[in-house]
């Protein structure tokens with residue numbers, strides 16, 4: 001509690017302060033409790049002195065209040081949260097207009113699974129790797145089947161894995177690669193043979209070992225034969241070689 005003496009001296013201080021602020025719009029009031037500035041300053045000083053005790057009192061009081069009115073408070077919070085969401089997402093929040101179709105349910109479920117997998121990917125991947133080392137024969141068969149089903153996708157995956165391993169962060173997406181094939185009319189960029197599902201390959205015009213990148217500008221579709229013969233030549237070198245040997 002403030003003592004009388006403190007109160008008086010405080011009043012003097014504030015009076016001086018207020019008088020110095022002549023044009024600030026303050027009207028000096030001889031009754032300090034009626035003057036907002038004085039009242040606030042007094043409260044501030046009180047808090048500075050007894051702050052910890054005041055805070056402790058409030059904390060205790062709140063704890064008691066919460067314990068007494070817990071269910072009421074919870075209900076209020078729930079209501080408030082729903083109202084808030086309705087305000088943000090519109091009137092129809094929480095009211096389903098129609099039943100979800102089977103497809104939508106499947107998609108939601110799939111999305112949830114994906115999220116779960118992403119969150120726990122490290123643990124899952126460790127387990128998967130362990131399984132692979134435990135039964136290699138089984139996985140060899142599975143891998144072969146997968147390759148046979150969609151060779152392009154499997155090759156793409158191994159390319160991505162290699163890019164990751166060698167620290168090349170970006171790699172052409174499967175869509176971009178397919179677009180590239182269309183642009184080259186499904187023909188080898190070097191010999192012009194038709195590219196089929198079995199002989200198609202992705203060629204680096206400047207090979208990775210000679211500082212080429214995985215940028216799309218450095219990539220062309222080629223047949224497997226050309227890609228193997230080209231080996232570590234650049235595209236220009238290979239075309240000269242190609243002409244010279246009249247392949």
Ligand SMILES: [Zn+2]
Nearest residue numbers: 188191223226
């Ligand atoms: Zn070719």
